Amino acid sequence: MKRSLPAVLSMAASAGVIGIGALGVAFPKPVSRAFGVVAEDDATVAYVRAASIRDVAIGAMLLGAAARGKRGPLQIGAAAGAAISISDFLVAKRPVHAGGAVYFLGILALLLVT
Secondary structure, three states, X not given: OOOXXXXXXXXXXXXXXXHHHHHHHHOHHHHHHHHOOOOOOHHXXXXXXXXXXXXXXXXXXXXXXXXXXXXXXXXXXXXXXXXXXXXXXXXXXXXXXXXXXXXXXXXXXXXXXX
16 A cells, blocks of 8 residues: 555554654653753643653554555644644753654644645
C-alpha cells in the first residue's frame, strides 16, 4: 500500500508525540524541564502527566488516522497538534513547541492542497 506524504509525515509525528508523552508519564520531573516547567511538587507532576497523556492520546488518534488514510480525521489531528503546540509554546515559551506547530501546520497544508 502506497502512503501519501502527509500520511507518512503524520505517522512520524505520531511516533514522536507518543514517545514524548510516554516519557512524560514515566519520568515527569526530567521531562518537565524540557517543557519549561519545574515539577517539584505533586500538583506540577500531575500537570506534566496530564499533558503527557494528552500527547499520547492525540498521537494515537493521528497515527490511527494516518494508518487508515482517513483525510478528515488526519486534518483534525494535524490542526489539533498545531493548536496544542502553539498553546504549549505560549505557556512554556520554548522554541521546540513552535517547531512542533510549524511541523503540524505543514502537514495540514499538505493535506489541504494534495
